[in-house]
Amino acid sequence: MKKYIIVLAGIVTIVALLSFSLKDQPISDANDSFHKDSIASVNAFKDVYKVLISPRCMNCHPSGDVPLQGDDSHLHTMLPQRGKDGKGINSMKCGNCHQATPMEGLNQPPAHPDWHLPPADMKMVFEGKTPGQLAKQLVNPKTNGGKTMKQLMEHADDGLVKIGWDMGEGRTAPPISHAEFKKAWIRWIETGAYAPKDK
Amino acid sequence: MITLSINKKTYNVDVDPETPLLWVLRDELGLVGTKYGCGLAQCGACTVHLNGEAVRSCVTKVSRAVGQEVVTIEGLSEKGDHPVQKAWLEIDVAQCGYCQTGQIMSAVVLLKANKNPTDADIDAAMAGNICRCGTYLRIRDAIKLAAQIERKEA
Numbered sequence: 001m002k003k004y005i006i007v008l009a010g011i012v013t014i015v016a017l018l019s020f021s022l023k024d025q026p027i028s029d030a031n032d033s034f035h036k037d038s039i040a041s042v043n044a045f046k047d048v049y050k051v052l053i054s055p056r057c058m059n060c061h062p063s064g065d066v067p068l069q070g071d072d073s074h075l076h077t078m079l080p081q082r083g084k085d086g087k088g089i090n091s092m093k094c095g096n097c098h099q100a101t102p103m104e105g106l107n108q109p110p111a112h113p114d115w116h117l118p119p120a121d122m123k124m125v126f127e128g129k130t131p132g133q134l135a136k137q138l139v140n141p142k143t144n145g146g147k148t149m150k151q152l153m154e155h156a157d158d159g160l161v162k163i164g165w166d167m168g169e170g171r172t173a174p175p176i177s178h179a180e181f182k183k184a185w186i187r188w189i190e191t192g193a194y195a196p197k198d199k
Numbered sequence: 200m201i202t203l204s205i206n207k208k209t210y211n212v213d214v215d216p217e218t219p220l221l222w223v224l225r226d227e228l229g230l231v232g233t234k235y236g237c238g239l240a241q242c243g244a245c246t247v248h249l250n251g252e253a254v255r256s257c258v259t260k261v262s263r264a265v266g267q268e269v270v271t272i273e274g275l276s277e278k279g280d281h282p283v284q285k286a287w288l289e290i291d292v293a294q295c296g297y298c299q300t301g302q303i304m305s306a307v308v309l310l311k312a313n314k315n316p317t318d319a320d321i322d323a324a325m326a327g328n329i330c331r332c333g334t335y336l337r338i339r340d341a342i343k344l345a346a347q348i349e350r351k352e353a
Contacts, residue, residue: 080327099259107239108258109239
């Protein structure tokens with residue numbers, strides 16, 4: 001009987017481990033100091049994803065080399081190009097129109113002193129990415145701009161990230177506040193930065 | 200009082216630092232070669248050079264220009280003989296002419312970066328300058344001619 005219970009417990013453990021590994025995948029081992037929790041992590045990423053895929057974030061993380069524009073994420077009028085450093089090309093630099101601080105009024109270009117797209121050698125595309133794909137991209141230093149987990153957490157307070165919530169008149173803000181986003185972002189990473197399994 | 204360097208001259212103007220550079224150029228200093236088109240950085244008519252970049256002066260606060268070098272169409276050359284201006288006259292690009300200041304200022308920045316631009320290079324660089332008369336094909340020809348003139352003069 002005792003032998004039977006031990007074998008049964010072993011089978012249950014193996015099945016549990018298998019279902020765990022097939023469901024959500026821990027992406028990085030760089031955050032071992034945190035308590036991993038795949039369910040909490042994947043739940044937190046739901047909030048992260050809906051912000052990153054909102055026009056205010058995704059429009060500057062396009063799949064092509066022209067940024068997107070507007071709440072409908074159409075191609076940016078005038079078709080400005082990414083350029084090598086993400087700051088545009090010769091006479092069409094982002095900073096030619098996007099100023100350090102905005103002019104008042106509807107449809108004025110949103111402003112930040114360092115307005116740019118990701119560079120050509122690391123495009124960090126959000127457009128068209130599933131939650132699983134985007135989560136994996138975000139934690140891989142080869143696809144996230146060389147960021148460690150600590151730098152990734154700090155990135156929530158990057159000026160160009162925060163400006164997503166202050167884009168000027170006529171532009172819908174991301175679906176949750178920056179404070180809520182930051183909380184979800186850090187929770188996602190601290191609990192293991194699990195990538196949701198894509199259906 | 201705000202001090203500006205425009206076309207290698209120093210100007211002192213008494214304006215709100217938030218004033219668009221375009222209004223300072225036109226209304227305060229009488230440099231009316233730079234045009235107002237849309238006021239939203241959508242058309243390129245107001246393009247001037249700020250430290251060599253083709254900025255849209257309608258959305259550029261004058262405070263951004265403090266301590267920087269501004270060049271307008273009036274200061275592009277002493278006698279209107281910049282290679283791009285020569286090419287513009289040779290090809291007879293302008294129709295109504297309203298956008299041409301901005302077109303020329305953008306073309307100059309393109310040619311600094313690219314001495315022999317293709318049609319695709321020109322289209323990409325000039326896409327922010329709109330011409331309601333549709334002189335785009337002549338603009339392309341003039342930019343290529345200006346590139347030739349620059350190579351000869353070099």
